[in-house]
Amino acid sequence: MWRASQWPGSSEVVVPVKNSSYIQVPDYATSVRLRGSSAESGPISLPSSPGASATVELRAEKNPPNGFLYALGIHTPDIFTLTEDLSRPGLSRVKHLVVVMMEGRSFDHMLGGLRASNPYIDGLTGNETNPDTTGALTKVEPKAAYQELLPVNVNFPAVNLQLFNGAQGSPRLANMQGFILSSFSNRHSVDISRKVMYYFAPSMLPVLANLAQNYAICDHWFSSVPGPTFPNRAFVHEATSNGVVDNSLLAVLGPKTIYELLAEQGVTSKIYFYDQHSSNVDAGFLKKQPQFFATYDQFVADSEAGSLPAYSFVEPNFVDHHTDRGSEVASDEHVGRDVLAGEAFIAGVYQAIKSNPALWERSSWLLFTRNMAGCTNTCRLHPR
Numbered sequence: 001m002w003r004a005s006q007w008p009g010s011s012e013v014v015v016p017v018k019n020s021s022y023i024q025v026p027d028y029a030t031s032v033r034l035r036g037s038s039a040e041s042g043p044i045s046l047p048s049s050p051g052a053s054a055t056v057e058l059r060a061e062k063n064p065p066n067g068f069l070y071a072l073g074i075h076t077p078d079i080f081t082l083t084e085d086l087s088r089p090g091l092s093r094v095k096h097l098v099v100v101m102m103e104g105r106s107f108d109h110m111l112g113g114l115r116a117s118n119p120y121i122d123g124l125t126g127n128e129t130n131p132d133t134t135g136a137l138t139k140v141e142p143k144a145a146y147q148e149l150l151p152v153n154v155n156f157p158a159v160n161l162q163l164f165n166g167a168q169g170s171p172r173l174a175n176m177q178g179f180i181l182s183s184f185s186n187r188h189s190v191d192i193s194r195k196v197m198y199y200f201a202p203s204m205l206p207v208l209a210n211l212a213q214n215y216a217i218c219d220h221w222f223s224s225v226p227g228p229t230f231p232n233r234a235f236v237h238e239a240t241s242n243g244v245v246d247n248s249l250l251a252v253l254g255p256k257t258i259y260e261l262l263a264e265q266g267v268t269s270k271i272y273f274y275d276q277h278s279s280n281v282d283a284g285f286l287k288k289q290p291q292f293f294a295t296y297d298q299f300v301a302d303s304e305a306g307s308l309p310a311y312s313f314v315e316p317n318f319v320d321h322h323t324d325r326g327s328e329v330a331s332d333e334h335v336g337r338d339v340l341a342g343e344a345f346i347a348g349v350y351q352a353i354k355s356n357p358a359l360w361e362r363s364s365w366l367l368f369t370r371n372m373a374g375c376t377n378t379c380r381l382h383p384r
Helices: 068-072 107-116 156-164 179-186 190-197 206-214 229-238 258-264 296-305 339-354 357-361
Strands: 010-016 029-034 053-060 096-102 129-131 137-139 269-273 293-295 311-314 321-323 326-328 363-369
Touching (some): 096 339, 129 179, 129 190, 229 258, 339 363
Parallel strands (some): 269 293
Antiparallel strands (some): 321 326
């Protein structure tokens, strides 16, 4: 199965030719041609012998009226078995959107190492550096620990230092050179502050890395506010933090939420908080409207029954606590929390949806973190 993220603009892909196989390609591409061929439309002659392959160029120009399979011109069912679903627009089948928002970790910290196996991912080369307080440059290294309380800061001034490192001018360009200096200001240790340059090798995150390698991945996804939890959660639920960039409750006391607006249109939605011990501040957004809330256990049950609402926001466990079932470990992946617990939570959400084939075919799942939490990130921001 080919992923749309592999084709920015015009690219080439090797098409395997074998019985009972199919090709799934972006439906926005309009022209294809075999390498070395001048023909850009009409049927394409593919090799007829099993095991052979053809290198096909895909070009995205506009949406073809009959779907990309028609544009491909593949009319050889003895080579390719094409299914009806492949020629249908994907969004028309989506009836459920499931959103999971983890706590702060940066893209490069969690998935930057994937660039080594997939150069299309804008991750780490291994040569990225940040200066420490002695002026020495520290390189990124795949030495991140599953659970370590790093001296990071996510308030607005600290993130400003991480992004700009004191750079001035108009417009200011984010040089992404202040991560170690920001960490040092929290705990005055040069050696410890350098640890914000550590990242996870993909092999250490089998769940997240495998999802990233097999589904669409957003390597230029930015938090709404370069700051802490509350304003970013406010944006997720309300599309605004009311101008607040700190963890003041004023950030969550704004206009109507997406849940209230959807209800006005007859569309169902729900926040699935982990349990009674771990419901987050999200309750404040909805002004004590219990119809919008359920537990994570109910999410699993609703997934099994195929009764998820149109929009689901699923929360991890935010605190270590004890229940009748035993100890529950925080799974939000906040810096200082056990990342393996987060891996297990993400796998649980995936399995809950995937285990119901009918639900899986009608669902789209979005997984992201609220901010980078002071962990190094190299994707430079550009003024708009």
